[in-house]
Amino acid sequence: MIKQLIIVLITPMLLIATGSKEQVVDHHMVSSENVLECGPSNTTFDPGEEITYQLAYKWGVINMNAGEVTFRVEDLGNRYRFSAFGRTYAGYEWFYKVRDYYETVVDKATLLPLVAKKRISEGKYRLYENVKFDHDKGVAIALRGKTKETAVKKEYPIESCMYDILSILYLTRNLRFDNLNIGDKFPVRFFMDKKIYPIEVIYGGKDPKKRVKANGLHKTVIFKPQLRKNKLFPDGGEMSVWVSDDQNRIPLLIESPVSVGKVRAILKDHKGLKNPLDSNLNQ
Secondary structure (H helix, E strand, O other), X not given: OHHHHHHHHHHHHOOOOOOOOOOOOOOOEOOHHHOOXXXXXXXXOOOOOEEEEEEEXXXXXXXXXXXXXXXXXXEOOOEEEEEEEEEEOHHHOOOOOEEEEEEEEEEOOOOOXXXXXXXXXXXOXXXXXXXXXXXXXXXXXXXXXXXXXXXXXXXXXXXXXXXXXXXXXXXXXXXXXXXXXXXXXXXXXXXXXXXXXXXXXXXXEEEEEEEEOOOEXXXXXXXXXXXXXXXXXXXXXXXXXXXXXXXXXXXXXXXXXXXXXXXXXXXXXXXXXXXXXXXXOOO
């Protein structure tokens, strides 16, 4: 579940086709190379940043706060460590208990992933994974299994400028969208769980007065990822995301369909932002 919710959080920011050529689907399809270059200068975050989102399910008139995810940035000299810890709230754990941890170490200059780890505990499901990225050879070397002791090593081909689930989140916060038109689409790909996931994103323009629960009014930019039917999103559909229209470029509110109902991720808390949250109209 938390993996799906992390995807809900990061998908709107994935506007880079990671090494692919421009794909023309219709007259609105735009090359993502015009939006974001591989390895741009970072202007949106600093070490010490910590952002937490509350995760809630909506099913008809029922609204349930199920858990939260916290993202952190740490300084490792010439590298960053990105991490995400997701957990269900105690009142929800009678139904389904989650404790998920994701961690990626990246090169500071390019934000390319060097090592990505995950420890997944969802109900009775367990997964351990440690992936080393060899960008020169174009392979990802994964040690994967239910536990570290039972994990099996295997290599997977990757393309140039290939990011993972966490590194691409921070990379794409440095995206450029000033010259985009409403309706422009972007092909998106990133490596996760032994394969490359393709997603298409629509630029929805700006909403200058979006009300975000417990956060008031914000200046926002809207993205609408088109969810293909797969294990993560079995019903497909369209996600709606509101990103802060300021120098931080953080997601403020995300709404996405799931198998039953809708899931929402709402900004709960933040600290250590590199820039003032100027999107907030209540200040």
